[in-house]
Amino acid sequence: MHYIRYLKPPIVLVxxxxxxxxxIVTITTDLGETFYPDDLDLVATLRGPDDDGDIYLRRRVKWPANARSLPINFDLSRQEIDWPACVHIAAKAPNGGRGGCAKTLGFLPEVVDIWSGVLNPTSGQFDSGRRVERRFTSLAERTLSVLxxxxxxxxxxxxxxxQxxxxxxxxxxxxxxxSSPLPLLEYVLVSATYRRLHAIELGCGCGSVGISLAQSIPDCxxxxxxxxxxTELVEANIARMNPAIASQVHFQSLDWQQPxxxxxxxxxNDLIIVSECTYNTDTLAALITTLVNLVTRSPKxxxxxxTKTRHESESAFFPLARNAGLISAGSTRLxxxxxxxxxYADAATDVGLHVFHGREHRLSLSPRGGSEEDVGVRVAGNSGQRTGARRPRSRENHGV
Structure with missing residues (x-):
């Protein structure tokens, strides 16, 4: 998986x-260690900022094999452009389609396209700025915009x-x-269709996971x-989100080293999200302490x-978690x-997904496609212990 990046964001020179x-762009992996190794056709467009905005200029450019950067320029002389506009760069559609302009469902394209910030030289805005945008489309066809x-x-x-x-x-x-490989995670997500879901994300980065969750689940x-x-980046992403009905997202700074x-x-909390937080082994003990404190407050x-495995030392997380009382409830590879x-840190071809819960965890609601008894059996098969299940309560009893 590769990302088109602006090394030098668009600027208008008069x-x-x-x-x-x-x-100037590059095409690199998420950590930027290696570059796209083959020839690749790109389509660059100067266009209105919206998904369906007008296209004013469009050109095809080739990323040469083993390149590290590529200039992409437009001659705006004697061109009629309805400013403001931005520059969108995408891999050319293999079927000869609209060159990356059409929406692709999912959060994992082979090459992630990029949108620049807004340019408007008619009002003195000649530089698109250092903040750029990614756009993804969920299976429900809701656009996630992430700066x-x-x-x-x-x-x-x-x-x-x-992602x-x-x-x-x-x-x-x-x-x-x-058939979900992680029935306990499926249980939490699907049960959110009839009760309020409270989730917290640790080390959220740009906030893409938590925001996409709130765009997909009502009353979240x-x-x-x-x-x-x-703080500034995450709050900007929260401000541009399109939440599902009655859902909300907030940001709070948190240092795992502090109480x-x-x-x-x-x-x-019903769900605790930890994404790409194990690469720095110096912080693993503090991360696990934070997780234990959270599940102590929220036994359910x-x-x-x-985590995409960057180096072997990341595996230290798992014995530390087990020794701290966090119980594995299954894992899979994506x-x-x-x-x-x-x-270095780029060769992995998949992402590990792991589910844990605390010692006091008990189920209270049943997921789709099974009885309450089925829930206990399915989860027990993954975690090595039987988990009790109680009868679902009404939304009124949850205080929603």
Whole structure:
């Protein structure tokens, strides 16, 4: 899986006798360690910012095999453009279609396209800025718009594990998997169709997983957490989201090295999301302490962990979690599309998805397609212990 990135976002240069739009892109893996290795046809368009915005200029460019960067320029001289506009760059559709302009369902395309920020030279906005946009379309055909930072730093970018988890959740909610490899996770997600879901995401990055969840499930309360430096970016993504009815998302800064504040100590969660947070082994102990504190407050909470294995030392998470009383309730591998990278931290071809719960976990509602007794049997088959199930309560009894 590769991402088109702006190394230098679009800028309009006005010179005597010419008006030029210039940018430089690369195509790289999520951590930017290796580059797209083959020839690839790209389509660059100068267009209105909306999905169905007018296309003013369009050109085909070729990414050459083994390249590290590629300039993409437009000559705007004597062109009629209805500003504001942005630059969209996508891999050319293999069937000769509209060159990446048509929507592709899912969060895992082989090559992720990119939208620049808005340009409007008529009002003095000649630079599109360092903030760029990714757009994904869920199976329910709801667009997820996620801002990230331009450049080749790994900070404040989308990572494969988050996108794989977002797609798995989308498929589960849309009932696209006839037999879920993670029945406990399926239980939590599908039961949210008739009760309020409270979810918290640790190390949310850009916020793509939690926001996509709130766009898919009505009456969903999601709290995104990460270090303070991502506050502006995450809040900008929350502001542009299209939530399902009665769903809401908030952000709160959280350092795992610090004690939980009052809001987190008193919050009850049904789902705890951890995506791409195990790569830094120096923080594993603090992460597990935070998880234990959260499930102590919320014994019914289910933890879902998604990670693309970057190095073998990440596996230290699992014995640490087991020793801390977190019980495994199953795992699966989610394949990544397209070509893998070949450098450090890039060679993995899939994402590991793991589900945990605390010692006091008990089921209270049954998922689709089975009785309450079936739930206990299915979950017990994964976790190694039988889990009790109680009769579902009405929404009124949940206080919703």
């Amino acid at each position: 010179r005597p006798g010419s008006v030029l739009l210039k940018s 990230e930072d331009a450049g080749d730093s790994i900070a404040r970018h989308l990572w494969d594990g988050s 794989a988890l977002a797609q798995h959740i989308d498929q589960t909610i849309s009932l696209q998997m006839p 309360d999601v709290l995104l957490t990460d270090l303070p430096e991502v 939980l504040d009052e809001r987190l100590r008193t919050r009850t 909470a289910v933890i879902v962990l998604a 394949p990544l599309p397209g070509l893998p990278g070949h450098g």
